[in-house]
Amino acid sequence: MFTDKQSFVTSFQERFVALNGKSFDEGTEQEVYQTLATMVREQAIPKWINTRDKHEEKQSKQVIYFSLEFLLGRFLYNNLLSMDVLEVVQEGLEELGFNFTDITEYEPEPGLGNGGLGRLAACFLDSLAALSLPGHGNGIRYRYGLFKQKIVDGYQVELPDNWLRDGNMWETRRADRAIDVNFGGWIEMRQIGDRLRVVHHPDEVVRAVPYDMPVIGYKNDVVNTLRLWNAESPFDDEEYMERTKGSYKDLLKYKQSIATISEFLYPDDTTYEGKVLRLKQQYFFVSAGVQSMIASYLRHNKSLKHLGDHYAVHINDTHPVVAIPELMRILMDDHGYGWDEAWRVTKSVMSFTNHTLLAEALEKWPVEMYERLLPRIYQIITEINRRFCKDVLVNYPHLEPHMGEIAIVSNEHINMANLAVVGSHSTNGVARIHTDILKQREMRHLYEMFPLRFNNKTNGITHRRWLLKSNPRLSNLITDAIGTSWIEHPNDLEKLMGVSKDASFQEQVMNVKQQNKLDLAGYIQAETGIAVDPDSIFDVQVKRLHAYKRQLMDAMHIHALYQKIQADPTFTMVPRTFIFGAKAAPGYYYAKEVIRYINALASMINNDKRASRFIKVVFLENYRVSMAERIFPGSDLSEQISTASYEASGTGNMKFMMNGALTIGTLDGANIEIRDAVGDDHIFIFGLTPQEVMNYKKFGGYHAADIYHANMEVRNVVDALVNGTFDKVGEYQFQAIFDSLLVYNDDFLVLKDFASYMQAQRRVDEVFADKARWAESSIVNTAKSGIFSSDRTITEYANAVWNIKPTSVK
Known part of the structure; x- marks a missing residue:
């Protein structure tokens, strides 16, 4: 470990030559960044291994945070700060003739998130490590981020965000921990001995290969893990062509189909194909993560009955809710547990955070799509729904008129938020008012059934x-x-x-x-x-x-x-x-x-x-x-x-x-x-x-046009959207905004x-x-x-x- 400026300078120069095959004087700033990042990662690896060993030795219960997004930001500065060598490195680089701030600009930002949901997940990983808590992230290693935004003549233009173009200095590929994830196909019920077992014959098998990134705790030697899954083919090229008897074009089409799963964050889901891809993404990283957790647990324990004493799975919004039926599938199909025992274990492991009050963000998936793409998962969800609805009718008969709202499967759709509440032991909102609204409005019937499951955890930042x-x-x-x-x-x-x-x-x-x-x-x-x-x-x-x-x-x-x-x-x-x-x-x-x-x-x-x-x-x-x-x-x-x-x-x-x-x-x-x-x-x-606001939404009574006519200041601004005010700067009209306020009665009460x-x-x-x-x-x-x-x-x-x-x- 470099503990002073001189030891850092010496180590850095030696490492630079070894990595780049040329003298330090010939180096670029990008090569300086890559060398520095390599050194920091190498310094973290022994602590990373030690952290895993200590968790196993002490049989520490661990949480795995499942999130479709992790908006991480750059790592170098934070890692140096957490390892307590920031000043040493800054002074050492200055002696070598480099400005530390300029060097950090060469670090690409991982394009793994969109907004608050992903940034919250990143802050949580930081706090877990800083507090010496055994907690890790589970997500997707997107090749391209959301998009790179350019403004051209006032318009947003989206460009690919190829953040992995020069590689990711912080990741370690773990091919030995790869997991196969199955899609499509058909389900066979097979008698094996005295048991009826389920066998899935998939149409498509995707190999999930983990790339692990260290999450370094603040000055405490803890290094937790963010595991990101990359979609790859389980076969080499020759094996695939031999198996399928297909052409070279078929091989390329197949490889492209696999790669798209981990290619983009939030693919366009306005088309049927886009929706299918998004569902594949969700099941891909969830199945890989749950299977990986089970494999890790079984290396040190025998009975999955006590899984909830050793692992917690946290579902960050509705995207990873498929973790609930996936764990049920593994417990029943792969390990022979009966329904009741598998359900008890699953609920003890799963917890859920709701992040929205917008109806369109509470995910609902077409039954047909689930049945075709995830046939066994669909069977398990329908059985969860059947048992849940039966329980409602027996124990809460007054809720029967509301069954369409609270059922997991209704109107040919699967309601993921309802599944999350029913299949977990904890559901939380992320601010006091948000949690109250969940209880009183969005999930009031489920709250009546499971009051002890609902709680508030106001968000935080690192x-x-x-x-x-x-x-x-x-x-x-x-x-x-x-x-x-x-x-x-x-x-x-x-x-x-x-x-x-x-x-x-x-x-x-x-x-x-x-x-x-x-x-x-x-x-x-x-x-x-x-x-x-x-x-x-x-x-x-x-x-x-x-x-x-x-x-x-x-x-x-x-x-x-x-x-x-x-x-x-x-x-x-x-x-x-x-x-x-x-x-x-x-x-x-x-x-x-x-x-x-x-x-x-x-x-x-x-x-x-x-x-x-x-x-x-x-x-x-x-x-x-x-x-x-x-x-x-x-x-x-x-x-x-x-x-x-x-x-x-x-x-x-x-x-x-x-x-x-x-x-x-x-x-x-x-x-x-x-x-x-x-x-x-x-x-x-x-x-x-x-x-x-809720009263206006429930009972009506708001008329945006009344405010428009009564308030001259409002009227002048709204009129300017369409009266030619902007013609001189080439922007013309803003009819859609004007219509949202007056034709469609100002949904979000801007004028009010x-x-x-x-x-x-x-x-x-x-x-x-x-x-x-x-x-x-x-x-x-x-x-x-x-x-x-x-x-x-x-x-x-x-x-x-x-x-x-x-x-x-x-």
């Missing part, structure tokens, strides 16, 4: 990445003020309350913020060519683009301000820089139109001599983790403006808060708990309550909340003008953010759901 790494200036200032204990015990950030009113500390905090804003302004200019004022309010909305998140309302506020500037030569305001970052799903036309609208506003306003003195609008293309790490430290105002009762939790709100930004938001998701933590004086709340939002924004101006007041609020937000660390969330899961304990491996 403060090691989102504060310690991404905001070193603020981290150092915090440590100077309260010591280092907050790094391992984030609740200790509360100690900052003691200096929140101290004028000297406030000045230091604002100086740090100003330096971070200067850095962000430089990044914006480099990326977009737009010069922004670092003294302006940096008003930021970065997240997935979806109608319920209401980027539209943010844009309409900007448009309204621009119209005021145009109409009144005496109008003045606190200068603002509006910063957006968001990807819209490739098939989501409406979301893409909102992106086009934001970019049209940017083009119009940034080129207006007077308006641009007060407002600048920036859309940063290809929003991703490394960009987020630059944005959060330099943000003043965090836009969390979703329609109340629609956002399950949010985690971006926590990242902004931790970095001292103030929130403007609705009473939605974790915003409510942020408000409760900081108090009404340190947050800007506006808009309808969740109950008011608009006046309240504008009023809250005026309060932002007032508070920002009072520098001491803003500084105090910024400090209070950071001080109260410790409760939103993923360390707290994971501790709650470990104690109340998974029943796992820390394992010392030192």
Whole structure:
């Protein structure tokens, strides 16, 4: 282990020559990165092996976190930080003539996630390792990420994200742990001895080959595992052609069919073939993960009756719910267990997190598709459903009229969320209001049947990445003020309350913020060519683009301000820089139109001599983790403006808060708990309550046209969408947005909340003008953010759901 600068420099130079076959003086920065990453990984491997050995020796119960997404971000900085050699490496590279920050830019970002779901999974893996908890990830090794976003003439254009082009320095291929996964075919009931056994004759066999990545705990020698599965053929080329008697073209078609399973995150599922591919992806990584878990367990134990004492499987949203019937299949078909015993074991192992309140996100699969692609799994699901419905009729007869809502199979579809609740021992929401809505509305009948299964686990973020790494200036200032204990015990950030009113500390905090804003302004200019004022309010909305998140309302506020500037030569305001970052799903036309609208506003306003003195609008293309790490430290105002009762939790709100930004938001998701933590004086709340929104949805009574006719400010902005305002910048009309508001009655209540939002924004101006007041609020937000660390969330899961304990491996 390199423990000082000189030992690192010597080791690095030797390793560089060995890896690259040339002298260090001839090396490129990319080769420097690859050498450094190789060294770090090699230093981690003994700890990785030791961690596995200790878990086996102590028979530690382990959790496996099944997720279709892991939005990981770059590894190098975090791994060096966790191994406590960051400063040594930075100083050593400087002596060798390299800038560490420049070297880290050569690390590709794993394209394994889309938004909050995948980033949460990554934060959870970090916290599991940091807390010495035996917990690992299970997902897919996508060859291409979601997509690389370009903005061309205001439009989103999607390009392939080939993040594996230069390889992944952190992974280890484990061909010895490969698993075969079966698709299609037919089921035979065969008498074997005195038992009737099930035999599956598949049409297609896919080999799942694991690639393991180390997840390094913070200064504790723990190295857990993220296992990602790659789809490959179980046969070599000659064997396949001999078996099938097919042609060379048939072989290529077959290999392409296999490769597509792990090729793209979220294939286009607007076609039947796309839906089939997505289902194959889900079963592929779930079956491989469950089979791998069983194989690992059986290497050290004999009876699967006690599987739940040794392993917990956590299902991250509905994508991996097929894990429930898959474990049943293995227990019954491969190991001869009866139904009742297999069901008991399965429920003891499985737990489920629901991440949405949107009906379209609660997955439902056509019966026909499951029956054709996964015939044995379909049989097991129908039997689970038959027994469950029988139980409802016997023990809850008053729920019979609601059977269509709560059945696992109904209306020729399989309801994955219902299967998840019925087949697990725990179902949780991800914020207090979200869990309450699940109980009262979305899953009220299931909650009545299984009240003890429902619980809340408010999301969290890893403060090691989102504060310690991404905001070193603020981290150092915090440590100077309260010591280092907050790094391992984030609740200790509360100690900052003691200096929140101290004028000297406030000045230091604002100086740090100003330096971070200067850095962000430089990044914006480099990326977009737009010069922004670092003294302006940096008003930021970065997240997935979806109608319920209401980027539209943010844009309409900007448009309204621009119209005021145009109409009144005496109008003045606190200068603002509006910063957006968001990807819209490739098939989501409406979301893409909102992106086009934001970019049209940017083009119009940034080129207006007077308006641009007060407002600048920036859309940063290809929003991703490394960009987020630059944005959060330099943000003043965090836009969390979703329609109340629609956002399950949010985690971006926590990242902004931790970095001292103030929130403007609705009473939605974790915003409510942020408000409760900081108090009404340190947050800007506006808009309808969740109950008011749910009442409108249930009983009606909202008419967007009434607001349009009554509020001139609203009318002027909405009319400008279609009256030729944007013709001069070549953007023409925004008919789809106009229609969403007036023709289709504004599903997400943008116009209803608009006046309240504008009023809250005026309060932002007032508070920002009072520098001491803003500084105090910024400090209070950071001080109260410790409760939103993923360390707290994971501790709650470990104690109340998974029943796992820390394992010392030192």
